[in-house]
Structure formats: C-alpha cells, structure tokens
Amino acid sequence: MATIADVARRVGVSTTTVSRVINNFSLVNAETRKRVLVAIEELHYSPSIIARGMRGQKTRSIGVVIPDFRSYWYSELLNYIEIEARNHDYLAIICSTEIDPARELEYLNDLLQRQVDGLILCWYRGSTEKYAFLRNIIKRVPLVVMDQPATGFNASSVYTDGYKGIKKITKGLIAQGHQSVAMIVADKRYSEIARRYHGYRDAMRESGRNVDRTLIVEQDIGFNAGYDGARTLFSSARPTAIVTADDLTAIGVLQYCHDNSISVPKDVSVTGFDNILISGFVTPRLTTISQPAEDLARSAVSQIMRKIGNKRARNQEIVFEPKIILRESTTLKSSDLEKEAG
Amino acid sequence: MATIADVARRVGVSTTTVSRVINNFSLVNAETRKRVLVAIEELHYSPSIIARGMRGQKTRSIGVVIPDFRSYWYSELLNYIEIEARNHDYLAIICSTEIDPARELEYLNDLLQRQVDGLILCWYRGSTEKYAFLRNIIKRVPLVVMDQPATGFNASSVYTDGYKGIKKITKGLIAQGHQSVAMIVADKRYSEIARRYHGYRDAMRESGRNVDRTLIVEQDIGFNAGYDGARTLFSSARPTAIVTADDLTAIGVLQYCHDNSISVPKDVSVTGFDNILISGFVTPRLTTISQPAEDLARSAVSQIMRKIGNKRARNQEIVFEPKIILRESTTLKSSDLEKEAG
DNA sequence: ATGAAAGCGCTAACAA
DNA sequence: TTGTTAGCGCTTTCAT
Numbered sequence: 001m002a003t004i005a006d007v008a009r010r011v012g013v014s015t016t017t018v019s020r021v022i023n024n025f026s027l028v029n030a031e032t033r034k035r036v037l038v039a040i041e042e043l044h045y046s047p048s049i050i051a052r053g054m055r056g057q058k059t060r061s062i063g064v065v066i067p068d069f070r071s072y073w074y075s076e077l078l079n080y081i082e083i084e085a086r087n088h089d090y091l092a093i094i095c096s097t098e099i100d101p102a103r104e105l106e107y108l109n110d111l112l113q114r115q116v117d118g119l120i121l122c123w124y125r126g127s128t129e130k131y132a133f134l135r136n137i138i139k140r141v142p143l144v145v146m147d148q149p150a151t152g153f154n155a156s157s158v159y160t161d162g163y164k165g166i167k168k169i170t171k172g173l174i175a176q177g178h179q180s181v182a183m184i185v186a187d188k189r190y191s192e193i194a195r196r197y198h199g200y201r202d203a204m205r206e207s208g209r210n211v212d213r214t215l216i217v218e219q220d221i222g223f224n225a226g227y228d229g230a231r232t233l234f235s236s237a238r239p240t241a242i243v244t245a246d247d248l249t250a251i252g253v254l255q256y257c258h259d260n261s262i263s264v265p266k267d268v269s270v271t272g273f274d275n276i277l278i279s280g281f282v283t284p285r286l287t288t289i290s291q292p293a294e295d296l297a298r299s300a301v302s303q304i305m306r307k308i309g310n311k312r313a314r315n316q317e318i319v320f321e322p323k324i325i326l327r328e329s330t331t332l333k334s335s336d337l338e339k340e341a342g
Numbered sequence: 343m344a345t346i347a348d349v350a351r352r353v354g355v356s357t358t359t360v361s362r363v364i365n366n367f368s369l370v371n372a373e374t375r376k377r378v379l380v381a382i383e384e385l386h387y388s389p390s391i392i393a394r395g396m397r398g399q400k401t402r403s404i405g406v407v408i409p410d411f412r413s414y415w416y417s418e419l420l421n422y423i424e425i426e427a428r429n430h431d432y433l434a435i436i437c438s439t440e441i442d443p444a445r446e447l448e449y450l451n452d453l454l455q456r457q458v459d460g461l462i463l464c465w466y467r468g469s470t471e472k473y474a475f476l477r478n479i480i481k482r483v484p485l486v487v488m489d490q491p492a493t494g495f496n497a498s499s500v501y502t503d504g505y506k507g508i509k510k511i512t513k514g515l516i517a518q519g520h521q522s523v524a525m526i527v528a529d530k531r532y533s534e535i536a537r538r539y540h541g542y543r544d545a546m547r548e549s550g551r552n553v554d555r556t557l558i559v560e561q562d563i564g565f566n567a568g569y570d571g572a573r574t575l576f577s578s579a580r581p582t583a584i585v586t587a588d589d590l591t592a593i594g595v596l597q598y599c600h601d602n603s604i605s606v607p608k609d610v611s612v613t614g615f616d617n618i619l620i621s622g623f624v625t626p627r628l629t630t631i632s633q634p635a636e637d638l639a640r641s642a643v644s645q646i647m648r649k650i651g652n653k654r655a656r657n658q659e660i661v662f663e664p665k666i667i668l669r670e671s672t673t674l675k676s677s678d679l680e681k682e683a684g
Numbered sequence: 685a686t687g688a689a690a691g692c693g694c695t696a697a698c699a700a
Numbered sequence: 701t702t703g704t705t706a707g708c709g710c711t712t713t714c715a716t
Contacts, residue, residue: 049455055692094435254623277412278593371702
C-alpha cells in the first residue's frame with residue numbers, strides 16, 4: 001500500500017506538496033503537479049481515509065442503525081439512504097440490531113468509536129438509560145431519528161405521520177359500512193407503533209365505536225405475526241376489516257385468509273403500511289399506506305449534512321404525509337376516504 | 343471526546359499504562375488498574391478505532407459489496423453476515439452497487455482506503471480491467487467471492503450450486519410430463535446466472551428436448567421482469583412450466599398468471615430460486631430452490647477470518663447443495679425429482 | 685511555490 | 701510494574 005511519502009520520494013518533493021496536489025490546492029507549480037499525478041498513478045496511490053480521519057477528525061461516513069435487514073421496508077429505505085449519502089460523497093455504515101435494544105447501544109458506541117460524522121437511528125426503543133446515553137451522543141455528533149418522532153431527548157427526526165394514515169384508512173373503512181374493524185399491532189414501546197395504534201383508536205372513538213379489546217391483537221411484526229394474529233381474530237371477533245401497522249403483517253393475514261377460504265376483500269378487507277415493493281405483487285394486491293422512502297432518506301441525510309456544516313443548526317422535525325394506496329385487498333374508493341377525512 | 347491522554351492525566355499515569363489496562367495486559371498493578379478503570383468510566387472514555395487502525399493496521403471491519411438492498415435475498419444474507427461478523431467482533435460495512443459494475447470498483451476502492459481487513463464481494467460482473475483490479479486487491483486484503491464462483495482471478499468463493507438445483511428441478515418438471523418448459527433468465531454476464539441457465543439447458547438436452555429459443559426469455563431480475571417475461575411467454579410459446587432464476591421474478595410470473603386467469607399450478611407450474619421469506623407467503627406458495635443463507639454467511643466470514651489469521655492460507659471454493667422446496671406453485675412430488683436425478 | 689515540523693490517538697520496543 | 705519514545709499516514713501552520 002503506497003503512502004504519501006512513497007509518492008513524495010519518487011517525485012523528489014515533500015509530502016506537503018503531494019498533499020496539496022491531492023487536495024487540489026492551486027498553489028502548486030503546474031509542472032510539479034503533473035509529475036506528482038504521474039507518480040500517484042504509477043504507484044496506485046490512494047490516500048488513507050483512516051489517516052485523514054485521524055488528522056482532520058472527519059471520516060466522511062455516517063452510521064445508520066436499523067432494526068432488521070429482513071423487514072424489507074428498511075431495505076428500500078437503505079437503498080435511498082445510501083444513494084443520498086453517496087451524493088454527498090459520504091459512506092453509509094449500516095448496522096442492524098435485530099430488534100435487540102441492547103444492541104442499539106453497542107452499535108451506537110461502535111460507530112462513535114469509528115468516528116462517524118453523523119448518525120441515523122431508526123426505530124429505537126426508548127428507556128431512561130438510553131435517553132441519557134443519546135443525550136450524550138448528540139453533543140458530539142449530529143443524530144437524526146428516523147421513522148418515528150424523537151421522544152425522550154432532543155434531536156432531529158424524519159418520519160411519516162402514521163397516526164394520520166391509520167386514522168384515515170380506519171375511518172374510511174368505517175364510512176364504508178364496516179361494523180367491526182380490527183387492528184393487529186406490534187410492540188407499542190416503539191413510539192411510532194403507538195402512534196399508529198392511536199390513529200386506529202381515535203378513528204374508532206370519533207365514529208362512536210367501542211375500542212373493543214377483542215378487536216386488537218398485539219403481535220410482533222412480520223408474516224407469521226400476521227398469520228397468527230388473523231387466526232386469533234377469526235376465532236373470536238370475526239372482523240370484516242383488519243388494519244395492520246406494516247405490510248408484512250398484512251401479507252400474513254392475506255395468507256391466513258386464503259388458507260381458510262376467507263375471501264379478501266369480499267369477506268374481509270385488509271390494509272398494510274409502508275407500501276413495500278412486494279405489496280403490489282401479492283394476490284390480492286395489498287391496499288396500504290405509502291411512505292415516501294426517497295424523501296425520507298433525502299431529508300434524513302440532509303439534516304445530518306446541515307449539522308455537519310453548522311454545529312449549531314437547530315433540530316427539525318420533518319413529517320411526511322402518508323398516502324393511501326388503494327388496491328385489491330379492500331373495496332375502498334377514494335370517496336370513502338374523503339367522506340370522513342379530518 | 344475523551345482520549346487516552348485525558349485518562350492518563352486524570353489518574354496520574356502514562357498513556358501506556360492506560361493502554362495496557364484497556365487491552366487487558368496482566369502486568370498492571372491491581373490498584374492502578376482499578377483507578378484507571380474508574381477514570382475511564384468517569385470520562386466516558388472509549389478508544390478510537392481510527393487511531394488503533396492507524397497504529398496497528400487493523401480496523402476490525404470487513405467490507406461487503408452487494409448488488410441491491412431491494413433484492414430481498416441479500417437482505418437475508420446480510421442478516422447472517424452481520425451476525426457472523428459480530429461473532430468475531432468485526433463490523434460489516436455494507437455497500438450496494440445498484441447493479442452498476444462501475445460502482446463495484448468505486449466501493450472496493452473506498453473500502454480499501456478505509457482499510458477494511460477483508461472483503462466479501464457478491465455478484466460482481468467480470469471484465470478484463472476488473473480482473474486486473476481484483477488481482478491487485480487480493481494481494482493486500484483477503485477477498486471472498488460470494489454467491490457465485492470466482493472466475494477470472496484467484497480467490498476464495500462461497501456459493502450454492504445453482505446449476506445443479508435448476509437442472510434437477512427442470513428434469514423433475516420434464517419427468518412429470520411437461521412438454522414445454524420455459525425459463526426466464528437474467529443477465530448471463532453474471533457467472534452464476536449463466537450457470538443456472540446452463541442447468542436448464544442441460545436438463546432439456548439430456549431429456550432430448552430442443553432448447554427452443556422461444557422458451558427462453560432474457561430479463562432483468564425482479565417482479566416486473568417476471569411479469570413481463572410471463573407476458574412474452576404466453577403470447578407465443580405458451581409453456582406449461584416456467585423456471586426462473588430468482589423468487590422475485592417467479593412472483594412476478596405468479597401475478598401475471600393471476601391477472602390473466604391462468605391457474606397455477608393447474609395451467610402452468612412456476613419455480614423460483616433463493617427461498618426468500620416472502621416466497622412462503624404468496625398465493626400460491628412458491629416452489630423454489632433454497633440456498634442455505636446462514637451457512638453461506640458463516641463460511642464467507644470464516645474464510646476471511648482464516649486469511650486474516652494466516653496471510654498465506656490457501657483459497658477455498660465452498661459449494662453448498664441447493665435444496666428444492668416443494669410448495670403450491672407446482673404439482674411436483676419428491677418422487678418426480680428422484681426419477682431423473684443425476 | 686515549496687518544505688520542515690508538529691500533532692491527531694494509539695500501541696509497541698525498549699528502558700528503568 | 702511503569703514510563704519514554706517513536707511512529708502509523710496524513711494535513712496544517714509557519715517559514716523560506
């Protein structure tokens with residue numbers, strides 16, 4: 001691995017001069033610059049980011065902490081986060097906690113030790129120690145909370161308004177005449193999950209419905225969660241509509257219905273959340289609530305960049321509008337949605 | 343950010359002593375050690391991996407280059423790669439090239455500048471310049487090719503035998519009596535795609551079938567590719583079985599069939615490859631060829647570790663057996679598979 | 685237009 | 701058992 005000294009030696013100049021060339025300073029003789037460039041080429045030299053980081057305290061990298069690679073939603077988000085980071089000439093270092101709150105702290109620490117210049121934290125679960133820890137982190141490095149509001153400490157956040165989305169779709173279902181609308185919901189210790197649940201609850205209440213405990217099933221997230229949740233619901237409450245907090249869960253519901261000859265949407269309507277790619281390719285195609293992945297990613301990265309540029313930049317909370325995507329797993333029409341909107 | 347010097351100063355010892363404590367050397371007075379530990383705690387000190395890398399030339403990180411976060415298959419692989427890396431106390435730095443061969447080189451270079459201790463390269467597309475580049479890389483850092491054989495240069499590789507899997511399933515379909523078995527295949531410049539295609543071709547030939555050009559559709563990978571490919575096939579060849587090289591494509595086919603009232607598996611059998619999570623949750627559940635994601639990940643990481651431990655360790659090619667997963671998108675039985683096996 | 689020297693945070697040789 | 705010193709590869713004053 002050639003170093004800057006190797007290049008300098010070969011050309012017969014100082015390392016300073018080489019440094020000036022690679023950093024595009026003008027104050028280098030054109031002739032010298034040319035010879036340096038040639039030597040760099042010949043030696044296949046490329047500067048060590050490690051050494052630069054050591055010196056300049058900047059590593060041109062941002063850490064991204066997500067709960068699970070297999071959630072598919074984050075796969076799509078990651079895609080855009082990476083593109084956006086690269087547009088700024090940054091590297092995204094991505095870590096998955098496998099939904100283990102302890103691992104969140106481990107990774108955050110590791111990333112800090114590696115001197116990332118910024119942090120995007122998705123979907124963390126709060127706790128008092130963690131808030132203390134996070135409050136400490138944000139003194140050192142810009143942090144953006146993604147996919148949920150930043151609760152418990154003061155940071156920027158970027159997310160889609162799941163409360164609003166779920167409330168609207170629930171009201172739409174009620175407006176359409178559904179008598180019993182159920183919800184399968186995940187761990188409410190995640191603040192955005194709680195918000196989505198509240199969207200459902202408030203829609204029910206405002207429409208004068210009981211928020212019947214038998215209509216609410218708490219599950220993990222994922223295909224099996226949806227499948228099992230549907231089983232629970234159909235063994236007692238027998239709802240005519242099921243609202244879920246993510247597409248994977250909804251797809252699990254779809255499968256349970258298919259296996260048990262429950263026709264979707266004739267017997268039961270099913271809705272998801274996220275609008276991941278697959279949801280447009282299942283049978284029936286899934287009605288869901290779309291998050292603007294690209295916008296979310298762009299905003300999150302911009303927030304980081306803004307703070308890197310200006311340490312004292314104020315925190316911002318950027319909330320995107322959810323968009324309901326009407327497909328085949330419901331018989332909802334956009335008019336149903338408008339009827340009860342607000 | 344507290345440094346080792348801060349800790350040393352506070353305790354009134356040298357940085358060397360602190361270093362010895364954090365690296366668990368025994369030759370430190372128990373009393374001193376205790377005081378150092380306290381100071382570390384108080385100052386929230388944690389060693390800079392950057393500085394350590396600078397000094398020791400080791401960063402405890404491996405670079406992973408994949409084609410696309412949204413392929414879902416890699417999502418599942420990444421999950422295990424990360425776990426495995428963490429088991430060795432390494433960080434996996436993951437980059438997606440978005441299937442852009444030029445970006446493969448960019449990321450490889452970036453990762454090298456960041457002094458990763460090893461590299462896992464998934465699904466690269468060969469070219470003469472690239473081989474030269476890769477040959478250069480492997481002099482400096484251990485590299486494992488994943489998900490396909492290492493062609494064009496000498497490196498370790500870890501992959502599933504797609505040739506065998508596709509050949510076996512194709513023969514099974516033929517044994518079952520299918521007269522026209524089609525294949526939707528992706529860019530054959532990826533060596534593993536070519537191998538999968540050859541599995542189909544050889545199965546056809548060995549069964550005395552023509553490898554009819556109208557039965558082979560070349561497409562990108564993904565849902566839409568499958569949908570479009572199916573349209574092409576049904577507008578002319580009208581096959582009774584469609585073999586694909588990945589689950590996403592197969593799911594696209596499933597949807598085309600559903601939209602056009604072609605019953606699966608009654609009118610046409612459909613098979614995938616990878617056995618990603620979703621393939622067990624579509625309707626009908628997808629018959630596919632499973633890759634052992636966890637084993638693949640574990641082997642790839644082990645290869646790297648072996649080479650990190652011993653620079654001169656020999657390259658290995660580790661090939662896993664594909665496993666056919668019989669589900670609802672075919673009427674295949676395991677007896678059909680055995681009939682023509684070999 | 686160029687170079688010498690210091691220093692980023694750490695560890696390893698060597699000395700005490 | 702502990703400390704001194706040098707140096708990893710780079711950039712940045714400060715000279716010249």
